[in-house]
Amino acid sequence: MARGIRIVGAGAAxxxxxxxxxxxxxxxxxxxxxxMWSGRLGAGTARRVEEYTTSIDVDRRLYADDIDGSLxxxxxxxxxxxxxxxxxxxxxxxxxxxxxxxxxxxxxxxDGDEDIHSAxxxxxxxxxxxxxxxxxxxxxRNDQVATDLRLYxxxxxxxxxxxxxxxxxxxxxxxxxxxxxxxxxYTHGQRAQVVSLAHHLLAYVEMLQRDIGRLEDxxxxxxxxxxxxxxxxGSTLPLDxxxxxxxxxxxxxxxxxxxxxxDRDFVVELTAACSLTMVHLSRMAEELVLWxxxxxxxxxxxxxxxxxxxxxxxxxxxxxxxxxxxxAARTIGDLTGLLALLKGLPLAYNxxxxxxxxxxxxAVDTSLAALAMVTDVVRVLRFNRRVLLExxxxxxxxxxxxxxxxxxxxxxFRAAHHLVGNAVRRSLDEGRTLRDLTAAEWRQMTDxxxxxxxxxxxxxGALRRREIPGGPGPRTVSRQxxxxxxxxxxxxxxxxxxxxxxxxxKEVGAAVRASRPVAGDVAEPRRRSGxxxx
Numbered sequence: 350m351a352r353g354i355r356i357v358g359a360g361a362a363x364x365x366x367x368x369x370x371x372x373x374x375x376x377x378x379x380x381x382x383x384x385m386w387s388g389r390l391g392a393g394t395a396r397r398v399e400e401y402t403t404s405i406d407v408d409r410r411l412y413a414d415d416i417d418g419s420l421x422x423x424x425x426x427x428x429x430x431x432x433x434x435x436x437x438x439x440x441x442x443x444x445x446x447x448x449x450x451x452x453x454x455x456x457x458x459x460d461g462d463e464d465i466h467s468a469x470x471x472x473x474x475x476x477x478x479x480x481x482x483x484x485x486x487x488x489x490r491n492d493q494v495a496t497d498l499r500l501y502x503x504x505x506x507x508x509x510x511x512x513x514x515x516x517x518x519x520x521x522x523x524x525x526x527x528x529x530x531x532x533x534x535y536t537h538g539q540r541a542q543v544v545s546l547a548h549h550l551l552a553y554v555e556m557l558q559r560d561i562g563r564l565e566d567x568x569x570x571x572x573x574x575x576x577x578x579x580x581x582x583g584s585t586l587p588l589d590x591x592x593x594x595x596x597x598x599x600x601x602x603x604x605x606x607x608x609x610x611x612d613r614d615f616v617v618e619l620t621a622a623c624s625l626t627m628v629h630l631s632r633m634a635e636e637l638v639l640w641x642x643x644x645x646x647x648x649x650x651x652x653x654x655x656x657x658x659x660x661x662x663x664x665x666x667x668x669x670x671x672x673x674x675x676x677a678a679r680t681i682g683d684l685t686g687l688l689a690l691l692k693g694l695p696l697a698y699n700x701x702x703x704x705x706x707x708x709x710x711x712a713v714d715t716s717l718a719a720l721a722m723v724t725d726v727v728r729v730l731r732f733n734r735r736v737l738l739e740x741x742x743x744x745x746x747x748x749x750x751x752x753x754x755x756x757x758x759x760x761x762f763r764a765a766h767h768l769v770g771n772a773v774r775r776s777l778d779e780g781r782t783l784r785d786l787t788a789a790e791w792r793q794m795t796d797x798x799x800x801x802x803x804x805x806x807x808x809x810g811a812l813r814r815r816e817i818p819g820g821p822g823p824r825t826v827s828r829q830x831x832x833x834x835x836x837x838x839x840x841x842x843x844x845x846x847x848x849x850x851x852x853x854x855k856e857v858g859a860a861v862r863a864s865r866p867v868a869g870d871v872a873e874p875r876r877r878s879g880x881x882x883x
Contacts, residue, residue, distance in 0.1 A: 399461075403464065405458060407707055411465050411497045414497040414504070416448050416451075418500060419469070419484060420596075422488055423437060423440055424593075424596060425588065426484075426487070429588065431487065431587075439480045440473065440477050440484055442477075443477035443481065444473065447469055447473065470484075487579070487584040488576065489580035489581075492578040492609065494702075495575040495609065496576040496597075498706065499571045499599075505713050506564050509623070509626070510564050511840070511844050512716075512721065513626065514837045514841055516723060516724045517554045517840075518833075520550045520553055520557075521837070522728075523727060524548075524826070524829075528830070530547065530737055530738070531543055531738055531809070532545065532737040541746065542746050545821045546737060548826055551830070551833060553633055556629045557626070557629060567615065571615045572599055572600045573599060573857055574599035574602045575610060575612070578606035578610050580610065581696075591854040591855075601855050602854050603857060604856050606697075607696045608696070613691055616687060617684070617687050617691070621684050623716040627673075627676065627680040630723050631673060631674045634673040634723065635670075645740075646733055648730050650665070650729075652665075654726055670726065673719045676715050679711060679712075680716060684712070690704055743782075748769050751765075751769050752766050755798070760797055783806065787803075
């Protein structure tokens with residue numbers, strides 16, 4: 350059961366006193382509260398319908414967002430004179446009481462509470478009485494839910510960004526420790542060229558930085574206030590939507606009430622960002638599974654982060670990494686499910702959208718847990734420098750270096766590539782390596798080979814020759830480490846700024862010139878100002 354929620358009849362000793370004005374958690378369930386629509390539908394809802402339509406087990410995590418949204422809406426209603434000062438104070442005090450109940454885990458869910466929004470409203474009536482009925486003025490559950498979900502998404506995006514920054518920091522610290530540790534780089538699963546372990550780890554820092562960028566973009570799409578759109582057609586009341594947006598730190602308000610309550614693009618974008626982050630973590634997990642195998646031996650998981658076999662006593666399994674790899678499939682499924690959910694929905698709100706939260710929350714929870722787990726693994730993983738150096742010392746990894754050496758002496762690259770390929774085949778046929786070929790043997794193949802050709806097979810020298818920007822050379826890797834630290838600091842700074850985004854809320858698209866005609870429409874004549882241009 351999530352923090353801040355208790356079900357009637359499910360309380361345990363020591364859970365604390367019953368909430369003020371509400372039923373005791375040990376009492377049997379009371380009769381369900383009247384529904385919001387009871388004025389239209391006289392008969393009580395069938396129990397099976399109640400059970401099928403309820404979503405409080407899923408959306409209860411939105412309680413803080415729902416209360417924040419309600420407080421901002423209340424303050425606006427009071428400012429425009431739609432609720433009296435006394436009633437406003439009573440409702441605000443009750444909302445703050447309800448928040449404390451959630452924080453202390455004493456809030457009790459009634460059998461009739463369909464979702465977190467109706468649960469809070471029901472409790473509000475219990476505490477504040479008839480004044481609670483003023484709060485829903487100018488608000489539908491449609492725009493209320495959309496607002497809560499946007500508030501949640503903005504907040505969780507910041508958490509995801511900070512979790513990614515922690516992993517980037519852990520990768521950079523391990524890279525710092527291994528900036529001169531050579532290892533083979535791979536293409537097609539085959540040894541290809543020499544890189545450094547630091548360079549390899551920093552590649553994931555760059556990959557994760559793109560995830561940060563996608564989350565920033567997703568935050569922009571979340572940062573639009575739908576409240577005030579009503580069920581679909583706004584309100585006849587003098588609502589001040591910009592005041593609500595300022596209080597809730599939204600940078601803009603929605604431009605179209607139909608779109609505002611139906612839009613879940615921001616949910617798709619956030620879930621997509623989570624899915625791609627999980628794909629990146631899965632790729633990292635796959636490499637670590639390989640590296641910790643006996644066939645590679647590049648690294649070892651400590652016993653604290655591995656599991657064993659129920660049958661084979663010798664086994665040490667990287668289960669946590671395999672689960673990261675497996676759970677990436679879940680987030681991909683969440684994204685696919687959201688797209689399928691939306692593809693046939695007409696405007697505006699449809700109850701299908703209740704299912705968006707199941708998929709979003711799963712993607713978010715899975716991603717946050719995986720980020721924390723992989724960060725732990727990166728911190729404790731033990732790398733085997735000797736095995737890495739031995740693997741990187743395979744002379745075949747430097748075949749391209751020999752070809753480029755010949756290029757610097759005037760040979761066209763394709764000719765050099767062909768010559769070195771013949772040398773590789775010759776050495777394999779003779780049971781030797783490229784390193785075993787003497788300078789005289791190289792000169793038999795080309796008079797461009799010098800006495801220094803054998804120096805190419807020094808692994809450290811191979812890394813030093815790769816100081817091209819973005820390469821694995823030691824100085825270049827040092828610059829990449831500085832970049833990684835800068836990126837982490839920037840992400841933390843951005844997350845702080847996003848948390849307290851100020852601003853005058855503007856209407857989405859308000860900057861579009863009103864004079865620009867839309868295809869198929871007749872443009873209105875431009876209004877002239879009172880002043881002429883002389």
